[in-house]
Amino acid sequence: MLNSIRLGKALRAALVAAVLPMGAQAQTWPTQTVRFVVPTPAGSSVDIVARLVAEKLGGMLGQTVIVDNKGGAGGTIGADAVAKARDGHTFLLAYNGPITVAPSMFSKLPYDPQRDFAPVILAVTQPNVLAVRTDLKVNSVKELVALAKNRPGKIDYASVGNGSLSHLAMELLKMKSDTFLLHIPFNGGPAASLALGRGDVQVLFAALSNVQPLLRDGKVKLLAVSNAKRSAALPELPTIAEQGYPGFDATTWNGFLAPAATPKEVVLQLNKAIGKILETPEVKQKLLAGGAEVAGGSPEQFAALLKSETAAWTAVIARSGIKPD
Structure with missing residues (x-):
């Protein structure tokens, strides 16, 4: 008998929900x-x-x-x-x-x-920051491009995934600078940053939060932000557009x-x-x-x-x- 009463109440509640207008249902959400x-x-x-x-x-x-x-x-x-x-x-x-x-x-x-x-x-x-290993002898985007031109296919860059903004930002830079760097995709920012820290790759576009531990440990240096304008979090870091590639924006x-x-x-x-x-x-x-x-x-x-x-x-x-x- 008790189970029947409970079942009846549940059925009535379901029927009420079915006939109530969507707005009325929303008023009880969540x-x-x-x-x-x-x-x-x-x-x-x-x-x-x-x-x-x-x-x-x-x-x-x-x-x-x-x-x-x-x-x-x-x-x-x-x-x-x-x-x-x-x-x-x-x-x-x-x-x-x-x-x-x-x-x-x-x-x-x-x-x-x-x-x-x-x-x-x-x-x-948030901008992607362009991070490179500290032992890579470049200190600007132009220097990185020059190194890549002198060593075509010898500079590896990581991304946080194929088709990610991390990937597309570098492809956009390659297109604008007519250079070639070898792409190595990873599953997410933590994995890509770990690879950069180990020296498996030399370059990475990633969210600042992903590379901050490497930055604190002195393993990487930052060359630029990918936004059209400077970031409030890193006001001293120039944009890629400021460094010779106008119109660059990968936010x-x-x-x-x-x-x-x-x-x-x-x-x-x-x-x-x-x-x-x-x-x-x-x-x-x-x-x-x-x-x-x-x-x-x-x-x-x-x-x-x-x-x-x-x-x-x-x-x-x-x-x-x-x-x-």
């Missing part, structure tokens, strides 16, 4: 654990942002917020998992790779970045995306909550220490960025001939 899928390994710069936000967001929402790392395949594994999520509580903290780069890199994706996601908020932007961003079917009210609720977290002095300082600058803004502004950047990287990928494998 009703279970919120999951942030991060399409990179633990310890990456994206992971750091996700955990900073998750730590604060749980208290604001009154629900547990967890971070779930699903790296691999240029971030497309994690992105696909969120695109197909139907629980209303799973979201993606994305970066350029699986959203604005993958459509041109892969002939067939299991998801459509424009169709299957609803932009929530652009969380941070990494991290932003939250929801499955496309997510109610607009939930998207706006998350936008407001995450935006508030990002603006707290404590979080801003921690992010800046790792080289990331808070962005924020509306879902519509984030959507416009995704559209324009997809077009820009499509041109670079087409010209360089980059393939997924």
Whole structure:
């Protein structure tokens, strides 16, 4: 008898949820654990942002917020998992790779970045820093280019993954400087930085947070930032554009995306909550220490960025001939 009563209540709740308008359902959100899928390994710069936000967001929402790392395949594994999520509580903290780069890199994706996601908020932007081993006798981008020209194919550079911004930034520099460096991809920033520290490679474009331990240990030196303008975290470090390659810009961003079917009210609720977290002095300082600058803004502004950047990287990928494998 008791089981029948419980079953009846559960059935009535399900029927009510089915007939309620989406907006009414959104007013009760969240009703279970919120999951942030991060399409990179633990310890990456994206992971750091996700955990900073998750730590604060749980208290604001009154629900547990967890971070779930699903790296691999240029971030497309994690992105696909969120695109197909139907629980209303799973979201993606994305970066350029699986959203604005993958459509041109892969002939067939299991998801459509424009169709299957609803932009929530652009969380941070951060430059890739151009790091080289301390024993490499160069102290500027021009000197690195000159060395690469004198030793074609003898200088190895790492990336945090094939098709990542780390990869594309160097390919863009190679195109602009007419040089050749040998690409060796790794699975994520920590692995690529470890290879640089060991001396397996000589050069790496990566988020500042990934190379900071090497910088402290004196194993690497920084030549430039990849942004169009200098970074607030490293104001003394010149851009690549300043060093003879005007127009160079390879800015990494991290932003939250929801499955496309997510109610607009939930998207706006998350936008407001995450935006508030990002603006707290404590979080801003921690992010800046790792080289990331808070962005924020509306879902519509984030959507416009995704559209324009997809077009820009499509041109670079087409010209360089980059393939997924």
